[in-house]
Amino acid sequence: MTVTNDAARTAEAAEATIPAASRAERFASYDVEAFEVPGGREENWRFTPMKRLRGLHDGSAAASGEVKVDADAAPEVRVENVARDDERLGEAGVPSDRIAAQAYSAFDSATLVTVPKDTVASAPSLIRLTGPGEGKTAYGHVQVRAEAFAQATVVLDHVGSGTYADNVEFVIGDGAQLTVLSVQDWADDAVHVSEQHLRLGRDARLKHVVVTLGGDLVRVSPTATFAGPGGDVEMLGVHFADAGQHQEHRLFVDHAVPHCKSNVLYKGALQGDGAHSVWIGDVLIRAAAEATETFELNRNLVLTEGARADSVPNLEIETGEITGAGHASATGRFDDEQLFYLQSRGIAEEQARRLVVRGFFHEILMKIDVPEVRERLEAAIEAELQAVGA
Amino acid sequence: MSSLEIKDLHAEVVTDEGNKQILKGVNLTIRSGETHAIMGPNGSGKSTLSYAIAGHPKYAVTSGEVLLDGENVLEMSVDERARAGVFLAMQYPVEVPGVSMSNFLRSAATAVRGEAPKLRHWVKEVKEEMGKLDISSEFAERSVNEGFSGGEKKRHEILQLALLKPKIAVLDETDSGLDVDALRVVSDAVNEYKANNEVGVMLITHYTRILKHIHPDFVHVFAGGRIVESGGKELADELEENGYVKYTDKAEPAKV
């Protein structure tokens, strides 16, 4: 067993504190009223600017619009609109905070994307979700189901304006392999709070990629659980916060069954006044989860003054019988030595900055083997880079 | 015909605890075709001199001048200096994760030459230069300097010299970290570049052994932030004999 803990943080990073309560005792419910209205001091809300949630957390944000769903799916993949009482919904997990429960209580109908049993999708499926529009609020629900031994790639592209809270479920059947990309490419005004439930069957594999670029406030909380042994989840994230943006990613990997793997790598860049990113990486290895292998890493690159990254990895281990576990987190300023080196070879400052930032994200791109997903991600990073050094 | 004139250069290193004066009046002129060895004990300010010429933000010039063919180098940005023809092979080349060597070299060549080299010629050119330096082709896809050994980093610095074709090359302890074979390979590449291009070389070194491969026209002893003695090859021989004891209070050998 190896346990590593390298939690180097610099002045830009906040003090990391160990959560008071173990993630094992975390409360979850489909019912919004079962949660108290958070005031902002609670462990899971303390980084979130509550005022900017526009009432999503206290019941005052009534639905006033809808998210438009456009699907361009592979021919083997079925996309349906189902009623909220469809019995398949809720299978991947239970809302664990009040906004997720609010979204679960308030959505009208859900988008269900199914990759049938034993089917290999011949192309990525693109689901585009367009926000309700400026000043409007919507609640939604999406479930992506990869049935046993299915293989597919699904992209959820979030664009447009407005306020949106949702639950996204990924139900990965036994032996299935799914790559998903959730892109938050919102307009500047958007507020998006999303709980993503990742449920892996026996020997299932999931590559879950989160890319957060736009929006005023985006809070994505992916929770991974295993329904049987042999599951392997890779959770990758890229976030790029500009002036005034709040981007929060709260990950929880709950290892409760033996012989599962999780690997988390999130990288964020920040630039501009008031750019704020929060990364929480909770990994719990319960007593039963023998032979678990887990590693999580978060790196942040602070490009300018006035931007702030909070990074809190937290590994709880309740069994000694694990294969390996580790976490690391680091936040650094832009490296002037790298910039100097590139410039000393004639490369102009702006281009040098872009090279360095592109290089910073390269490690994640390398892990994405689906060309379409990789290209989408590259394009998103390139678009952000246009603003670097400006 | 080019020249780099360093006139009464004073510079400080900028640190969190305040600035510290390092260079205390350096005077030196390097012309194309000349090789000047700068030899001095550790901590005498040799790297500071090279960084001040290249424009490293941590080193602030407080007075004096650096002119390249009469143009004020100190007013140029770091990248402008490189494009004007000044090259610094660093003592400690910097790692740039995620940026491939090939992308880096091509970006640099494009910047320095003013246009992107034609791909076909470029690939051939890089391959040829890498071959001369015994650099295996797999390095092209590796991140800049990342995980390179000390010797591999130094070879890549000289690879950049060959590709960027500067008028003035400052080689800061290129010999340190090289074994005997690597030293010969790297020296051969420098000598070949010198033979085929109009270049002035400032060869910074602590030890005399590289001077057996790259022959200096002038030898300068650097101590306490300035040149304290200048001469020809014989000065290096003397240093090899006696070390730096004459110039510092510590006995530091100049020979390995």
Ligand SMILES: Nc1ncnc2c1ncn2[C@@H]1O[C@H](COP(=O)(O)OP(=O)(O)O)[C@@H](O)[C@H]1O
């Ligand atoms: N970045 C730095 N921070 C603090 N001190 C430095 C820095 N760079 C150089 N110095 C100091 O300046 C002096 C000269 O260093 P340097 O130019 O590297 O010498 P040399 O290359 O001759 O060994 C040394 O005393 C060194 O400690």
Ligand SMILES: [Mg+2]
């Ligand atoms: Mg030095």
